[in-house]
Amino acid sequence: MKTYRIAPSILSADFARLGDEIRAVIDAGADFIHFDVMDNHYVPNLTIGPAVAQAIKPYCRRADGSAVVLDVHLMVEPVDALAQMFAQAGADIVSFHPEASRHVDRTLQLIRDAGAKAGLVFNPASSLEVLDHVLDKVDLVLIMSVNPGFGGQSFIPQALHKLALVRERLDAYRERSGREVLLEVDGGIKTDNIAQAAAAGADTFVAGSAIFGQRDYKAVIDAMRAQLAAVQA
Numbered sequence: 001m002k003t004y005r006i007a008p009s010i011l012s013a014d015f016a017r018l019g020d021e022i023r024a025v026i027d028a029g030a031d032f033i034h035f036d037v038m039d040n041h042y043v044p045n046l047t048i049g050p051a052v053a054q055a056i057k058p059y060c061r062r063a064d065g066s067a068v069v070l071d072v073h074l075m076v077e078p079v080d081a082l083a084q085m086f087a088q089a090g091a092d093i094v095s096f097h098p099e100a101s102r103h104v105d106r107t108l109q110l111i112r113d114a115g116a117k118a119g120l121v122f123n124p125a126s127s128l129e130v131l132d133h134v135l136d137k138v139d140l141v142l143i144m145s146v147n148p149g150f151g152g153q154s155f156i157p158q159a160l161h162k163l164a165l166v167r168e169r170l171d172a173y174r175e176r177s178g179r180e181v182l183l184e185v186d187g188g189i190k191t192d193n194i195a196q197a198a199a200a201g202a203d204t205f206v207a208g209s210a211i212f213g214q215r216d217y218k219a220v221i222d223a224m225r226a227q228l229a230a231v232q233a
């Protein structure tokens, strides 16, 4: 049985009530909390920094005390200093866009040395080539199914093909190394397309507006899980 993870993006949450929103979405069944960092340089939008990550870290727990993964998606340039700050602030995973780093291998190593897992993010038009050279230092691959910068955009179907290409590489890598790398998809994921993304190979699903845009977060997450269960059947 495959493990699927749902990662609500707090970009679409009510920032004035962020702690409550995180609690609510965890009670509703979130596996990860996806945290979008935008710098008005790499992307044309400005969001939240390490101080906010540190403030919400204590909220990333279920009622039974178990930890929920704080999944930080950096859309910033340069990457290194902020990546380290987020790892220190409590990020469990720090992902970045390879185009935004001068030295991708070094940035991956810096993140791991700071105690977090490291992720690489590929935009709709980005080639996957770099992945082959650094896979040993990558814990998560994030395929963007929108251009980064905003919540609420439409899913770009070409991402399905890219997910399948990455799935092949990660399966082959697991065969030779025994190591599991997560495959996350981000942008325009809804109840009606999550199954397609899973069938293409994704195991971790970011959803912002689809979850926070509805009153009943649990109903959306349950509906997503029902779709995912049908993929496995």
Ligand code: DX5
Pocket (backbone or CB within 6 Å): 009, 011, 012, 034, 036, 073, 146, 147, 148, 149, 150, 151, 152, 153, 186, 187, 188, 189, 206, 207, 208, 209, 210
């Ligand atoms: C976009 C962000 C996404 C965004 C997803 O740049 O990386 O995580 O919040 O939002 P939806 O699910 O609304 O497309």
Ligand code: ZN
Pocket (backbone or CB within 6 Å): 009, 034, 035, 036, 073, 186, 206
């Ligand atoms: Zn994101």
